Amino acid sequence: MAGVTETAVPTGQQKRLGHMTGWRLALLLVSPYLLIQFIHEVAPSLFPNFLSVVNEDSIVPFRDWANRSLLHLKDEDLLGLFNFKDFTRTVSGWLEYPLDVSEQLLIAGDGPFGLSAVPWVALVAGFAVAGAWLGGWRLSVLVGGCSLYLAIFDVWEDSMITLSIVLVVAPLAAVIGWALGLAAAKSRRFEALLIPALNVMQSMPHFSYLLPISVFIGIGDEAGAIATILFAVPPMARLTLLGLQTVPAEVREAGLMAGCTRWQMLWKVEMPAARPQLMVGINQVLMQCFGMTVLASFVGTRGLGLPLLNYLQSLRIGRALEVGVAIVLMAIMLDRLSQAAGSRKPEHTDYTKSWLQRHPFLVAGTAVTVGGVVLGQLFDQAKVLPEKWTVSTAPFWEEIVDWVQLNLKSPLGEFRDFMILEILIPMRNGFESLPWLGLLVLVAMLGWYFGGLRLAAIVSGFIAYLAFSGFWIESMETLYLVVASLIVSVVIGVPVGVYASKTDHRHAAMQVVLDTFQVLPSFIYLIPVVMLFRVGPVAALVAIVIYSTVPAVRYTMLGLRNVPDDVVEAARMSGCTEFQVLRKVRLPMAFPEIMLGMNQVLLFSLLLVIIAAFIGGIEGLGDEILRSRTEQALVGEGLVAGFNVAVIGLTADQLITNYARDRKAQLGIA
Amino acid sequence: MSSDAMISCRDVWKLYGPDPLKFLNQHNGEPTVDAVKEAGYIPAVVAATLDVMPGEILVLMGLSGSGKSTLVRCLSRLVEPTAGSVEFGGIDLLAASGRELIDIRRHRMGMVFQHFALFPHRTVAENIAFPLEVQGVDGNTRRTRAEEIISLVGLEGRGDYYPRELSGGQQQRVGIGRSLAVEPDVWFLDEPFSALDPLIRREMQDEFLRLQSVLRKTIVFITHDFAEAIRLADRIAILYEGQIVQLGRAEELITDPATEYVRKFTRDVQRDKILTAGSVMSEPGRADLNGASVQASALLSEVAATVLSSREPVLVQDDTGTAVGSLDRDTLIDAVWGTDETGDSGDTGDSAVG
Known part of the structure; x- marks a missing residue:
């Protein structure tokens, strides 16, 4: 910035505690908590019970308030003007129509305009052409192959229903998110409102969207669609804002100096310059929509999720695996196509060629569509794949399941029992007996150290809310599983990240693995683990670990690779062994980034713990949300429990991001 | 002057901080830089006044953070100045819609x-x-x-x-x-x-x-x-902490630096390629009228051979051939390689340069 004199500004932590480090500092921060815990354990008679667990009478009736306001919204007119339920029903009515059209185009045929469904051969070929256009022949083979799989292996109809919903909700979510991001970029005041809202929205579990929607709209495709839109808006808003904010000041100035009007600035300068982030946003919207649409089967949305849910709950693992593979393939298709679209760079146009030569893919796309439709008119087999041509892979999967049951049952069972009895149950008991005051003091100390009094007040407010929400024990039951998986994920993820960051080759290979894992909807990981461990905390733990090790590895790699080369060289020239370089230079420099990774691990775990509870066998907040789904009178409970999940996530998020920001400033890394 | 200028900027201020305009008004529009800093404001541009003449190259020169980028953005109104006026081709730029x-x-x-x-x-x-x-x-x-x-x-x-x-x-x-x-x-x-x-x-x-x-x-x-x-x-303006500390031709900055800061900048330049005979000459009286003569507008590097090979001071003439001064070896050597004096600028007061 022009005119700013550079001075070394002490960061927050330095200001507060000088240069105290290491064990002494840790002890200082933790000692008040240890003291409370000590009194609580050794002299329980001295420790007032209400400081341990808030008793029933003192619980703040958040759930009643939530229930009542929902009922109020549902039945009464808002400000005497309109009924909220009517409003939501109207919105759902608007959605019904495009959802119908989209579905009928893809699968059902004979739509409202007499549209008949596009034949499956045209769709498969169309996917292949789109792949070739956006990403070359490799992508074409991948996408074409995946869609062919969907057709042949008897999941075509469910897949296309899911796709038809995604095709309607993703553009809507993208446009809404884009508009919000744009408004935030243009108005600081709106940004200050939007960012905290996005933070809360993004740490709410999926079901917190589904529950209230189902109250107002009931069960079905529209409810799922609306919840999905709400769920997918935040990442798009965030990335739009980021993209617009990171347009270099000079580029903006170049636009102004050329004499752009505001409108021209937006469309000719800012939007094109923000294109990379916008495209990442669209990719994320697509993936979020896909995951959420499948998950929305919990409120009766059709598509791939519904059979999966049924099979899992009736423990027909083979069938569930078959659907799971379809979900994986579709996720990969959508991800790779949208990523390829996003990374396309403008190419030279050779005007010496004819129009046809310049647009080969448009021509090919039209050709296969027309060809497919013609084929569909001629042969019924091309229109709808005959049942007898399809193959079910379920028997194959069933065999695997049987084999596992037969051969691995006892070692797996022993492992599971050992984990439950020796580790998880003691750990859960420990968490359940934590006095809330102790946790509050601990979190407040950390907050004070990382971000000053303001942060301390915010995070202790969060813990106090948990204590008085009436779901303290449930929150701790959820937290223990999250912490357990956090520990395992870090123990696995950090060394893997260290290993993978060592060479470019490993890094690239690991990146592909991580990208693939990240694309899959979280609950997919539950299918194989349920096969191995049945339902319960061990299955959840393993699924969560598989899912949330991904960010642990990713951020470790990122942090290590961002360590400047000259610093590493300086360490080598000082005579460090490779291990010393790692321990004394690279890991300390990468530590803030690794902490941000842990933050992600924690948020990922939290969301998956809730989903896992739906399969059954896990106590805690997820269980509360599940029960409220079946009984409308309990919706308030479900909402409060969902909000507790968000509050746990926000507490960790606030502490860790503040820490990482401060620490990065100290280390002088961006 | 300013009526001919292409850009004419008068007493332009740009302060960053909570309420810069109010602060300026409290100090009658002319706070000291120290007062600005003490109040927690960042002085990006301080009381900048300059004219840019048609067809000239005016260089704004300063280290990073000296306010040169902000000043140029005030001249183009990419940055809204806190106070002052900028005239662009006769138009009041700051009043433009x-x-x-x-x-x-x-x-x-x-x-x-x-x-x-x-x-x-x-x-x-x-x-x-x-x-x-x-x-x-x-x-x-x-x-x-x-x-x-x-x-x-x-x-x-x-x-x-x-x-x-x-x-x-x-x-x-x-x-x-x-x-x-x-x-x-x-x-x-x-x-x-x-x-x-x-x-x-x-x-x-x-x-x-x-x-x-x-x-x-x-x-x-x-x-x-x-x-x-x-x-x-053609002309250089040197900025330091938002202020134009000196504005003039390169030669003037070298022979007559306004502050120590300017002197430090000019210390390492190749003087013989910038200074002219006219800028370092003494009174014409001492010159050998029968000896060699040089042009006042010639660079020292061009006249060095003549001056150095002459025992007596050589005559310095202007374009019309009128004698305007004299130049001897010592003065030339001093002007080009001297460390404590940069010519007959007269300001012997601040001769100590580290």
Whole structure:
């Protein structure tokens, strides 16, 4: 910035505690908590019970308030003007129509305009052409192959229903998110409102969207669609804002100096310059929509999720695996196509060629569509794949399941029992007996150290809310599983990240693995683990670990690779062994980034713990949300429990991001 | 003076902080820099007054954070000054409406940026034609004009390239081309060559001088490199903590530095290539009227051989042949290689230079 004199500004932590480090500092921060815990354990008679667990009478009736306001919204007119339920029903009515059209185009045929469904051969070929256009022949083979799989292996109809919903909700979510991001970029005041809202929205579990929607709209495709839109808006808003904010000041100035009007600035300068982030946003919207649409089967949305849910709950693992593979393939298709679209760079146009030569893919796309439709008119087999041509892979999967049951049952069972009895149950008991005051003091100390009094007040407010929400024990039951998986994920993820960051080759290979894992909807990981461990905390733990090790590895790699080369060289020239370089230079420099990774691990775990509870066998907040789904009178409970999940996530998020920001400033890394 | 000036800026302030205007008013519009800092404001531009004459190259020179970028943005109103006035070609720039400002920028101003600020999604030709496009000039005219500019800046055959396909020097040629597309009256260049390698920088400076010899624009050029300032400037303004500490020709800055800060900048320059005989000569009386003579406007490097080989002071004449002074060996040696005195500037008071 022009005119700013550079001075070394002490960061927050330095200001507060000088240069105290290491064990002494840790002890200082933790000692008040240890003291409370000590009194609580050794002299329980001295420790007032209400400081341990808030008793029933003192619980703040958040759930009643939530229930009542929902009922109020549902039945009464808002400000005497309109009924909220009517409003939501109207919105759902608007959605019904495009959802119908989209579905009928893809699968059902004979739509409202007499549209008949596009034949499956045209769709498969169309996917292949789109792949070739956006990403070359490799992508074409991948996408074409995946869609062919969907057709042949008897999941075509469910897949296309899911796709038809995604095709309607993703553009809507993208446009809404884009508009919000744009408004935030243009108005600081709106940004200050939007960012905290996005933070809360993004740490709410999926079901917190589904529950209230189902109250107002009931069960079905529209409810799922609306919840999905709400769920997918935040990442798009965030990335739009980021993209617009990171347009270099000079580029903006170049636009102004050329004499752009505001409108021209937006469309000719800012939007094109923000294109990379916008495209990442669209990719994320697509993936979020896909995951959420499948998950929305919990409120009766059709598509791939519904059979999966049924099979899992009736423990027909083979069938569930078959659907799971379809979900994986579709996720990969959508991800790779949208990523390829996003990374396309403008190419030279050779005007010496004819129009046809310049647009080969448009021509090919039209050709296969027309060809497919013609084929569909001629042969019924091309229109709808005959049942007898399809193959079910379920028997194959069933065999695997049987084999596992037969051969691995006892070692797996022993492992599971050992984990439950020796580790998880003691750990859960420990968490359940934590006095809330102790946790509050601990979190407040950390907050004070990382971000000053303001942060301390915010995070202790969060813990106090948990204590008085009436779901303290449930929150701790959820937290223990999250912490357990956090520990395992870090123990696995950090060394893997260290290993993978060592060479470019490993890094690239690991990146592909991580990208693939990240694309899959979280609950997919539950299918194989349920096969191995049945339902319960061990299955959840393993699924969560598989899912949330991904960010642990990713951020470790990122942090290590961002360590400047000259610093590493300086360490080598000082005579460090490779291990010393790692321990004394690279890991300390990468530590803030690794902490941000842990933050992600924690948020990922939290969301998956809730989903896992739906399969059954896990106590805690997820269980509360599940029960409220079946009984409308309990919706308030479900909402409060969902909000507790968000509050746990926000507490960790606030502490860790503040820490990482401060620490990065100290280390002088961006 | 100011009526002839292309840009005339009077007492321009730019402070960053909670309520800069109120602060300025509290201090009757003239707080000291220390008072500004003490109140927690950042003094980006402090009481800047200067005129940019038509056809001249005025270089704003200072270290990073000296306010030179902010000042040039006040002159183009990319940054809204806290106080003061800026007249642009007779128009009160700060009173111009949004529409008027857009109009002025579309037709009368061009700007080149340190990091090129090219639009990555547009080809070279599209980048160059961008200012015409936003004015609504039709496609054919734009293409013709872009072709002209492309050859003017030496990028023939690269019109269809994207910025990412060009080297740094080539990218800045595009930046220069874009800023010239509308044939502006005033050309702002914000450290245009700082991001380039030294050899390329030299080449681009030559290119810049070549262009200017053809175009004769009014130029405000920013740099932190004094050697670059000397090569290019008609006049140099040196900025320190937002203030213009001295404004004058390179020669004046060297022979008569206003402050220690200016002196430090000028210390390492090649004086013999900048100072003229006239700027360091003594009274004409001592000269050997029968000996050699030199032109007052000649550089010391050009007259060195004559002066050094003469035992007596040589005569210094102006363009008409009138004797205006004399120059002896010691004065010349002192002026070029002397450490504590930089010539007969008279300010013997501050002779100590570390």
